[in-house]
Amino acid sequence: MRKLLLTLILFMAIVGQANSSAIAFLNDVNAEWKNNFDGQQLAKSVRTCNDCSFNSWIATHLMLVEQTLRQRPVGHLDAVQTLNRSRLLDELNAYWHTGMFPVNDYLTFKNPVFIDRKGTHCAVGYLMQQSGAESLARRIDSDNKFIYVKDIKTPGVAEWAFENGFTIDELAWIQPGYPPSTTVAGMEGGFNGSVNALIVDPASQLLYAGGSFNASTKGAVCNGVAVYASGIGGWDWIGLGTGVNGTVNAIVIHNSKLYVGGEFTMAGTVTAMNVAVYDLMSQQWQSLGNLDSTVNSLAVYNNEIYAGGRFTGLVSRWTGTQWQDITAGYIYNGEARTLEVYNNNLVIGGSFELLTGALRRNVAVYDGTQMMNMGFGTPTPVNDFEIFHDTIYAACDVVAGTDTCALAWFVNADWEVLLKPFNLPMSYFSGTSVLNLFVAENRLFGAGEFSCASGMTYGNRMMEISFDSLSGDAVCTPLIMADSSVRTMTAYNNVITFGGNFITAQNDTLNHVGQLLNVLTAISGNEKQTSGSMNVFPNPTSGYIHVLVNDFSNQGKCVVRILDVMGREILSQKIEQPLTSLDLCGKSAGIYTVQLIDDSGNSMGVKRVVVK
Numbered sequence: 001m002r003k004l005l006l007t008l009i010l011f012m013a014i015v016g017q018a019n020s021s022a023i024a025f026l027n028d029v030n031a032e033w034k035n036n037f038d039g040q041q042l043a044k045s046v047r048t049c050n051d052c053s054f055n056s057w058i059a060t061h062l063m064l065v066e067q068t069l070r071q072r073p074v075g076h077l078d079a080v081q082t083l084n085r086s087r088l089l090d091e092l093n094a095y096w097h098t099g100m101f102p103v104n105d106y107l108t109f110k111n112p113v114f115i116d117r118k119g120t121h122c123a124v125g126y127l128m129q130q131s132g133a134e135s136l137a138r139r140i141d142s143d144n145k146f147i148y149v150k151d152i153k154t155p156g157v158a159e160w161a162f163e164n165g166f167t168i169d170e171l172a173w174i175q176p177g178y179p180p181s182t183t184v185a186g187m188e189g190g191f192n193g194s195v196n197a198l199i200v201d202p203a204s205q206l207l208y209a210g211g212s213f214n215a216s217t218k219g220a221v222c223n224g225v226a227v228y229a230s231g232i233g234g235w236d237w238i239g240l241g242t243g244v245n246g247t248v249n250a251i252v253i254h255n256s257k258l259y260v261g262g263e264f265t266m267a268g269t270v271t272a273m274n275v276a277v278y279d280l281m282s283q284q285w286q287s288l289g290n291l292d293s294t295v296n297s298l299a300v301y302n303n304e305i306y307a308g309g310r311f312t313g314l315v316s317r318w319t320g321t322q323w324q325d326i327t328a329g330y331i332y333n334g335e336a337r338t339l340e341v342y343n344n345n346l347v348i349g350g351s352f353e354l355l356t357g358a359l360r361r362n363v364a365v366y367d368g369t370q371m372m373n374m375g376f377g378t379p380t381p382v383n384d385f386e387i388f389h390d391t392i393y394a395a396c397d398v399v400a401g402t403d404t405c406a407l408a409w410f411v412n413a414d415w416e417v418l419l420k421p422f423n424l425p426m427s428y429f430s431g432t433s434v435l436n437l438f439v440a441e442n443r444l445f446g447a448g449e450f451s452c453a454s455g456m457t458y459g460n461r462m463m464e465i466s467f468d469s470l471s472g473d474a475v476c477t478p479l480i481m482a483d484s485s486v487r488t489m490t491a492y493n494n495v496i497t498f499g500g501n502f503i504t505a506q507n508d509t510l511n512h513v514g515q516l517l518n519v520l521t522a523i524s525g526n527e528k529q530t531s532g533s534m535n536v537f538p539n540p541t542s543g544y545i546h547v548l549v550n551d552f553s554n555q556g557k558c559v560v561r562i563l564d565v566m567g568r569e570i571l572s573q574k575i576e577q578p579l580t581s582l583d584l585c586g587k588s589a590g591i592y593t594v595q596l597i598d599d600s601g602n603s604m605g606v607k608r609v610v611v612k
Helices: 002-012 020-029 031-035 037-043 054-071 079-098 123-130 134-143 157-163 168-174
Strands: 184-186 195-200 207-211 225-231 234-239 247-254 257-263 275-279 284-287 295-301 304-309 315-318 323-325 331-342 345-354 361-366 371-373 382-388 391-396 407-411 414-419 422-424 427-440 443-454 457-467 474-478 486-492 495-500 513-516 534-537 544-549 559-563 569-574 579-583 590-597 603-611
Touching (some): 020 031, 020 037, 134 157, 195 495, 304 345, 345 382, 391 443, 414 474, 534 590, 544 590
Parallel strands (some): 195 486, 331 382, 382 427, 427 486
Antiparallel strands (some): 195 207, 207 247, 257 275, 295 304, 382 391
């Protein structure tokens, strides 16, 4: 890693013509560049590198700051200050050469982190540590981990800067911000095969997974479909009976029954050609007729089950006794990949043509009686739909022939391309497919087989999609780095849970299923999280948290619960007074859920808290 970082830095430091875009990159690391004109002259000799990591740019920033500070006159300093300054600039040189910088896995925006949860110091904190002022660095971190140097109020900083020959402005220039680093968590080791579908039962709040696996990595047998639950041996993925003898591509839950579709011939002990149903009450598999080829998608429309896939007709409705083709040849030559209910219609997406006499493809709509076109369709095949701000969006294969379209939306009675491959100095998107769309907290997320960048943040296979307020262009903010595709996403206990072909993400071994811990519900510095029911502070915390109940009319009748990221209760306490303190000392670092429950078991409020 260190050799790679140094190689990138040397590449970026090749002397060339004046390059103003390098200043733009460096300004994104630290906005103080605009106030240091001598440094800007040096930075103009740096060539940009569009695919370099943010850490590479932090190292380049520190290298240039170090060189600039060495060139500044020191005649106003005494001998001790001059020596101290020189020694600490040597330490700064060693610091940026290591390439080991704090990780911002606290906030959802770029911000300084004085000392991260693994004890890695920011550049200024490191200089304090190497000068023998570690206690000062720790006090600053305790007062406010996310503070900018110019805002530090901790006593002793100005004196330390003076003794070591620096100005506060110089220290502020040294201090970079760090991009958000999403934290992933495994789910009891995951599976031995790909996860293609994830769904949460709205009644039980249990999480179900479907895919090409036959066991959890802990050894539990779960053929094609499993539920995440607590068993005799603790939390694990548990099979639904003997499961299916093949692959599950789609799951829906309706009227206490779990419907699965994919490629298989048996479900439990019953014959089931590519589609079956599991009764969640009796815990028995039941036959659901036969479809003669792969099922890709399932949906509930008008209180009935619909299936889409590669079978004859491509889309069929379950009548209660048999499957009935609803297309009557209106769509043909391909497959249906996804079904979505939108504006009281069933929207069908995939790779197919329409029998309309005009070039229409990949999208059709069924109103419960007849098939119809939906504009001219999308330029490339559709893998998934999602409703966002009352508009339907389509996730697509990126390239088909000479056409490109990764994301489209339906406006003005037709489909309009929103995202296709692009490469700009501060951002890019490329890949083969967007496979899944997901909406949470009024935000749109995409997953698939792609890579992207936004500003100085680079990643692949999962992204948040937003839109520039002026141009309307799509902005792709990466969320992870994974070793293979992400195929499905859902929210489980208010945490994004994702599955796919991957083994690792963020260098952690997940085995096809994992969770993103700090994407939903942003948590900031020392602010209280407030809603109508309660406040929780301090946040983040390294010990106690305080829960302030705003409406204490239910005194003695409500309970506060602390849940870990897997939804397991680790602490519960009855509320006896408006302000209650809970001891989280000794708890593992991470994100926890704070729930306020009334005497009837109803939720009165939910908050998230970071334990450092």
